[in-house]
Amino acid sequence: MRTERLLDWIARCVGRLVSRWGVDAEQYRWLLQASIRMDFRTQSIVVSKSETSSTKSALKWTLIWNFLFSFFMGIGILIAGADTFFFSVVLLGYGLVMVGMSILIEFGLVVISPDDFLILAPRPISSRTFFAVKLSNLCFYVLLLSLSLNAVPAVLGLACANSPWHFPVVYLMAAIVAALFVAGAIAAIYGLLLRKIDYDRFKDLLMYCQLAFSFLFFFGYQLVPRVAGRVSGVTIETLWKSWAVLIPSVWFAGLVELGLGHMTWQGVVLGGVALGTVGVLLPAVLKSVSLDYSEKIGRMMSASERVATRATERKRPIVARVLDRLWLRNIERAFFYFLIAMFRRNRVLKLQLFSNLGVVFAMLAVALLQKGGLRNPLRESGFEFAATLPAMATLLGATGMATQLPYSDEYQGGWIFELAPVVQRKRVLKAVKKAAACILFAPLFLITSVSLSFFWPIHHALLQGLYALFLGVVSFQMLLFKFKDFPLSRKLEKGAHSARLAVFIMTMFLFTLVFVLPQLFARKEVALLVTIAVLALTSVLLGWWNNRVYARRKPAPV
């Protein structure tokens, strides 16, 4: 109750403030409270005091990870000997990227939500009010995330050589302004995009951004050691002369310097750019965007209501018909083809699937960039990147597929599975595995083996492909112990991505295998064959076990 009263007070105060720009303060107050309340409620039909929504639990985990990662990041930069300016550049930059990524991955639909529009469109709510609520809802999450990302660095920054006692306060304030900059910038970009594209294209674009961020996340570690080596001696004067002045975190670090009393003309310019962007430029763009926001959403939503085009009937390929006869039983067939169709036709799922295949090429590119990165582990001793490459790709693919399995934006059709007479639930899981084998593991195996065969003897490439395949299958079988729903039958709520990231991090110990196992089979083909056999056997046993577990489990209420 106390939280609700506080939220009401904040919404009322901000409502009064934004009413100067044509926002209806009362409507703002009630809509903002309702939207935050809904975010923190489960989709479950049961109302209980102890309920925990997926948003709430995902947010909790995200905040914990943020505290931890920012701690390690801060310690790393301190050890490298950074001053307050560079410390702020790196940590604020890290915070900005993480906040931006969270908005794009988790909270993008806070700004543009078709459900909201359909409910609120016939009500007398002005475009400005609607937009202000959406932006404030977004800022609520952004401030939480920003605090979790910057609270630890604010304290750690005291250990910088030239840091005064009031560093934490100044740093936190700059961090909050920087977070508002990201939220405002993304909302403005969304608003401007609304004028150009329809809802389906918008969702595609979001997905591409998520992919770009995922690659940045996984391959960022290649950049960090290179940057860390150059930290010592970097000051505001040296950065001023480089392209780095274009990076927003440098502007906000300039603001921190001003707040700390470290007066330089570069600091004044950078701080001025930061304040000018947040205080003048963004509000002007947002003001313009908010004017026709509702109208543009309406146009975008209606443009997505496309008329079905003429369907063409295709004959099923022979391979599919053979598979159908020999490999699949009745219930399995239904779920198998359902998954294949969804991953072939649903844009979001398709993009997530293809990104896994792209990982192989991205990792190959990284290996090629590294000196000796593609040395054959079965020919030469010494641990090289190439030994981890195929296994990393299948592990990432397996985790991506397993964590994606319960969710789809077409979840509403999931009721059909509840109704269908699925007596042997383990057949559902078997179908899922067979579909994953066809659409993920087989292509990954082929791509990896063929790619490596350009550099190594074919049988070595095949062995590495097999090793990667079975390591991926083992991880997939392990992750399926967590799977209890029917495939693609649940709504992707806010925070689900973070929950999936948490699952991914929990399976990190499997990634240590990627580095340990190649040590065992370096220059020993027999050892690799044994490893493959052990992994294959493990996957069969795990498969038998998780089938039984799944058969006994009841799906969570939809």
Added chain:
Amino acid sequence: MKIEVTDLTRKYGEFLAVDHISFQVGHGEILGYLGPNGAGKSTTVKMLTTILPPTSGRILIDGIDITTDPLTIKKRIGYVPESGGLYESLTGFEFLQLVGRLYHLEEAGLEHKIREFFRLFGLEEAMHQRLSSYSKGMKQKVLISSALIHNPDLIFFDEPLSGLDANSMLVFKEVVRQLAEQGKTIFYCSHVLDVVERLCKRVIIIDHGKIVADAQVEQLKEVTAQRSLEDVFQKLTDSSEVAEIARAFGSVIAGR
């Protein structure tokens, strides 16, 4: 409130969903708006309620062009959509409270009104339960309440009886009649032809985006020499092979 629609058109890509239609609805009138699936009924309603912008044409409500001053119009209209339209993680009470507050209704009066709506619809016990736990009919009752809570002068019903039980239907039909008697204009979209026949004096039948009939129900029966509105509808929308289609369905279901 009076509705004047002139040359209204809506295109989805190349597909013409509503094709240059014009009509008027008078103050206190109940107009039945009929048509087969995909005829353009819901698209028309969405344009009239300002949810969807028309591709061309003009809509005046009480002489005000809805594209120039949508907020003034929205304050005076109520809308029961065909589907969706609820925040399912709110309780029924919270949802109606939110809607009432969006119309700036006074708090004490609003709460009383909500309680009365729930009582009259027999939903008192479910008032503080999540909308996600409601049945289809219960949700429909909440949607109807949300359309009427601010006492609108013009009400759009798009398949309002969907999911309602027999008693609720009877109550609802009577409510619609009384609303019209109070001078409210009702725009009633439905496939339930006998209800439309009983409620509406005048109907518009739309097919493939075009108006194929606009007249009093009795006039239509007379001109087409049919006994009921259902027969008139069949005749005007080319759906005369009903029995044949039903027989074919029977065969398909039985696997013959």
